[in-house]
Amino acid sequence: MNERDEVPRLDLLRFLERVQERDLARTRAWIQAEEQRLAEAAARQPPPSPPDYVVQNGLGRGPALVHQGFCEPQGARVRAIPADEARRLLSADMGLACQLCRPDTELGLL
Incomplete structure (x- = not known):
């Protein structure tokens, strides 16, 4: 070319x-x-099944409430926890149990 x-x-x-x-x-x-x-x-x-237990953290460092998974508290400070951790938290302070879903009763702590 x-x-x-x-x-x-x-x-x-x-x-x-x-x-x-x-x-x-x-x-x-x-x-x-x-x-x-x-x-x-x-x-x-299908939607994932709810966790067995969740902890709702307070504005400070520690937990504010422990719920059964179906209770589904709203907010960014909620995380799933296993039953043994829920039992440990509630054994240390029974005031952490949600008064609606009563995880302490479900775990046999009452």
Whole structure:
């Protein structure tokens, strides 16, 4: 090829850009399809069962209340705990037992 027949470099770069934009659009469509598939799969899953016990922490450092898992107190200061930890907390202070769900009765502490 001589210089007259060569494609200008700028034209080649613009062609490359169009190819890459098409590839990027296709990749984005694949991502969107996968996100939709995952959302549909998650919607078909049953909700997780509640934990056996939860502790609701107070504004200070220590726990404020211990609940049975179905009681579901709201807030960011709530975390699931195993039965032995709930029993330990309630054994140390029976005032931590929720008066609605009565975890102390369920654990046999009363």
